[in-house]
Amino acid sequence: MFHPRRTLRALLLPLVAGLALTAVPAQTAQAASTLTNGGFETDGAGAATPSGWSEYGSTAASYVESGGHAGSYRLTHWASAAYTVETYQYLSGLTNGTYTLTAWVRSGGGQNSAYLALKNCGSAEQRTDLPVSAGGWIRIVTSIAVTNNQCTISVNSNANAGNWINVDDLTFTSGGTSTAIKGSDISSLAKSEALGGVYRTASGTTGDALAILKSAGQNYARVKVWVNAADGYNGKTQVLALAKRAKAQGMKLLVDFHYSDTWADPGAQTKPAAWTGHSYSQLKTDVYNHTYDVLNALKAQGTTADMVQVGNEINGGMLWSEGSTDNWSQLAGLLNSGYSAVKAVSSSTQVALHLAKGGDLTGTRWWFDNAVSAGVTFDVIGLSYYGYWHGSLADFQTTLDDAASRYARPVFVAETAYPFRLDSDDSFENIIDLDSELVSGYPATTAGQTRWMNDVTSIVEAVPGGRGLGVFYWESTWTAVTGNGWDPADSSSGNGWENQALFDYDNKAQPATAWFSHR
Numbered sequence: 387m388f389h390p391r392r393t394l395r396a397l398l399l400p401l402v403a404g405l406a407l408t409a410v411p412a413q414t415a416q417a418a419s420t421l422t423n424g425g426f427e428t429d430g431a432g433a434a435t436p437s438g439w440s441e442y443g444s445t446a447a448s449y450v451e452s453g454g455h456a457g458s459y460r461l462t463h464w465a466s467a468a469y470t471v472e473t474y475q476y477l478s479g480l481t482n483g484t485y486t487l488t489a490w491v492r493s494g495g496g497q498n499s500a501y502l503a504l505k506n507c508g509s510a511e512q513r514t515d516l517p518v519s520a521g522g523w524i525r526i527v528t529s530i531a532v533t534n535n536q537c538t539i540s541v542n543s544n545a546n547a548g549n550w551i552n553v554d555d556l557t558f559t560s561g562g563t564s565t566a567i568k569g570s571d572i573s574s575l576a577k578s579e580a581l582g583g584v585y586r587t588a589s590g591t592t593g594d595a596l597a598i599l600k601s602a603g604q605n606y607a608r609v610k611v612w613v614n615a616a617d618g619y620n621g622k623t624q625v626l627a628l629a630k631r632a633k634a635q636g637m638k639l640l641v642d643f644h645y646s647d648t649w650a651d652p653g654a655q656t657k658p659a660a661w662t663g664h665s666y667s668q669l670k671t672d673v674y675n676h677t678y679d680v681l682n683a684l685k686a687q688g689t690t691a692d693m694v695q696v697g698n699e700i701n702g703g704m705l706w707s708e709g710s711t712d713n714w715s716q717l718a719g720l721l722n723s724g725y726s727a728v729k730a731v732s733s734s735t736q737v738a739l740h741l742a743k744g745g746d747l748t749g750t751r752w753w754f755d756n757a758v759s760a761g762v763t764f765d766v767i768g769l770s771y772y773g774y775w776h777g778s779l780a781d782f783q784t785t786l787d788d789a790a791s792r793y794a795r796p797v798f799v800a801e802t803a804y805p806f807r808l809d810s811d812d813s814f815e816n817i818i819d820l821d822s823e824l825v826s827g828y829p830a831t832t833a834g835q836t837r838w839m840n841d842v843t844s845i846v847e848a849v850p851g852g853r854g855l856g857v858f859y860w861e862s863t864w865t866a867v868t869g870n871g872w873d874p875a876d877s878s879s880g881n882g883w884e885n886q887a888l889f890d891y892d893n894k895a896q897p898a899t900a901w902f903s904h905r
Contacts, residue, residue, distance in 0.1 A: 419479035421539065424556035426450050427457045436461060436473070444469035447543070455490040455523045455554040463500070463543040464550040474540040477558070480532050482508075484562035487528045487539055488848070491516045492552040495827030500551050502526065503540040508533030512905065516551055517841035518827025522780025523554070527848045529563040529905065565847050567798055567856025568902045569606030569640065570599060570888065572632070574864040576624045577617070583867040586894045595863050598895050599888070600635040603902030607632035608640040608800075608858045610698065611680055613658035614647050616875035622680050629689040638692040640858070641684070642740075642800075643677060643724065645697060645704050648874060652701040652742050655709070666708045666716055670723040673705070677727035681735070690732050695800065696724035699742040699770055701753060711756070718760035725763045736765045740800045744769035745777020747785045754793055766855070767793060768800030771842065773825040774818055783845045790853040798855040799846060803886040804838035805830040806898065811866035811891045814880020830885070832897045839901035847905065859901075862888035 422438030423429075433450040435441050439461075441448045447465035454460045463471055485504070493500055495518035505511040509531040517524050530537065541553050575583075575595055585595035596607070609628050612620040629639050644650035647658045657664075661672045677696070684691055703710040709720045725737050739757065743749055750769070757764075767789050771782050790797045808819045808830045818824070828834045839859065846854040864870070864883045871879030888896045 419477055421475060421477065421556060421558040424558075425454065425457045426459045426461050426554060427454070429459075431459060439473050439475050441471065441473050443471040445471060447471045447545075448473045453552070457554070460552045460554040461541065462550060462552050463541070463545065465545075465547070467547050468545065470544045472540055472542050473553075474538055476506075476536070476538050478536045480535050480537060482532050482535060483560055484529065484531050485537065485558055486561050486563050487556065487558050488525060489556045490523045490525050490554050492519050492521075492523055493517065493827075494520045494550045496549045497543055497545040497551075499542065499544045500549075501542050502528050502553075503542060504528050504530040505538050505540060507531070507537035514844050515837070515840060517779050517844065518825075519779050520826070522778060523552075524780055524783055524845065525848050526844050527563045531562075563847050563852065564905050565843055565854060565856040567606045567638075567858065568603055568843075568904060569608055569637075569856065570604055570859035570862035571608040571610070571642075571801065572596065572599075572628060572861075572863050573608070573610040573620055573642075574861055574870060576628060577619045577870050578863060578865065578867045581867050581869045583863075583865060583870065584893050585863065585865075585889055586892070588895045588897070588899075590892075590894060594631075595889070596631050596635050596637070599862065599899065599902070600637065602895065602899035604637065604899075605902075606638045606640060606692075606856070606858065608642055610642040610644055612644055612647055612874075613676060614660060616647065617877070619874065622683060625680060626683055626687060626689070629684055629691075630687065633689045639684075639689060640693040640695065640738075641681065641691045642695040642698055643680075645673060645676070650697070650704065651699040655700070655702060655704045655706045657705050661705075666719075669705055669708055670719055673720050673723045674727045677724050678731060681728060681731040685731055691728075691735050693736040693738055693766065694724075694728045695738045695740045695768060696721055696728070696764075698740055700739065701741050701743060701749065711753070714756050714760040718757070718762045721757075721762050721764075737763070738766040738768045738798070738800070739764045740768040740770070742770040743776050744771030744799065745781035745785055747781070747788055750785050750789055751792065754789065758793065765795065767795050767797045769797065770801040770860075771799050772802060773804070773828070773838065773842075774823050779841065779845060782842075783848070786845065786854070787849055790849050790851065796853045796855045797846075797849060799842060799857040801858060801860040802839070802842050803860045803883075804828065804835045804898075805885045806832045806835040806890065806896060807885050809885070811884045812868070812880045814871065814882055816885045817882040818886065832890075835886075835896065835898040836900060839898055840904055843901060843904045859888060861886070865889050865893060866891070
């Protein structure tokens with residue numbers, strides 16, 4: 387945690403800070419082609435200006451103190467009054483090409499802005515906001531194309547009194563970063579539209595929900611499959627129709643098999659009614675035939691799935707009880723049956739295994755260690771990460787990075803979301819409806835929702851080795867439409883999710899759709 391110990395210094399140096407605000411930031415004469423003192427270890431605690439770095443603005447708010455990430459010291463921005471400060475380093479003599487700035491950061495939140503930037507590099511300035519994390523350090527990256535043999539590395543705060551950030555262990559190396567998947571789950575869309583659901587652009591023009599999401603930058607659609615739901619939705623017919631629409635927008639397609647007639651998650655993995663009483667051997671055949679049937683129909687209409695989830699949030703296994711994690715050899719057989727069906731339709735389709743609890747390192751390791759030992763085949767790892775349930779952002783990063791390295795697989799966020807308000811748009815209580823349920827630093831506002839999505843995506847972008855594929859927002863289109871509730875067997879059931887959709891209570895696209903344009 388940050389302990390402000392600089393009150394005296396802040397009082398003694400207001401004049402210096404005031405003078406600095408009127409100065410033009412100087413590019414240090416001894417500019418180098420490599421980052422100097424990225425760990426802030428050169429000077430020790432109390433350095434007003436770290437060696438190799440320059441400052442601009444409220445310079446008294448930028449200093450080195452004890453409590454580093456890897457070493458003994460760190461850069462801190464803090465002041466007892468509102469402040470705006472930049473700590474920067476100018477590099478010259480660079481070979482043109484793509485570079486990545488990596489840093490370990492913490493932030494108490496509350497700033498107007500707090501971000502790392504790469505600028506004056508010949509291409510458009512690139513920024514990454516500091517996620518709010520008062521406890522654990524988080525690694526973030528910023529990537530840019532250097533085209534003029536120079537670049538300025540910049541740490542920025544525009545802050546209110548008492549706001550703070552810590553930054554440490556910066557590196558500037560060749561190579562780029564990005565996220566390939568900027569997706570959302572649109573499974574509820576067909577039923578919403580059939581019952582009168584309307585979607586509008588941010589300016590209020592009625593349009594096709596997928597076209598609106600595409601224009602914001604969405605490039606991947608996730609669609610769930612139920613075997614025979616009570617309401618007749620989320621079966622093969624609707625999946626085929628949604629796939630056509632998504633592919634027509636130029637999106638890729640993730641098909642999410644639940645192997646159930648209703649919601650499958652860590653608390654419920656109920657066999658489809660049609661498979662009740664089947665032997666384990668028959669269940670393996672059921673999984674293969676159902677998976678093959680849906681995917682082959684998609685292929686036949688020219689909308690081959692790009693990725694497939696064999697099971698949904700299968701922390702406890704699937705098709706209980708035969709496929710429970712109490713019997714790994716049987717669960718492995720069911721999962722591999724699904725994998726075989728996917729590859730039989732299209733060898734290039736990626737197969738993902740999906741767990742909930744994206745901040746649970748121990749549980750994720752336990753599951754995948756067992757899966758690997760049991761011979762389960764898979765290409766990609768997907769995690770659900772809801773910050774109000776699944777641990778801190780630092781826990782999430784630790785779990786995601788570990789999964790990527792330990793199993794040598796690409797990783798992605800299969801589900802996340804965040805509220806933009808707490809009250810309901812229907813008579814059904816929202817799942818997240820109290821301030822006490824929120825993640826610290828992320829209010830239930832349009833800005834808080836946007837911030838959450840950008841910061842989660844930044845953590846995925848920072849997975850080492852380029853293994854962070856991207857993020858799917860969960861149920862972007864599930865607005866409050868009478869009859870489109872959570873229970874497919876009860877048309878009077880309500881929707882507890884409309885305050886976390888990407889369309890507001892006037893059905894307009896939310897500001898948070900801007901996250902689709904994340905690097």
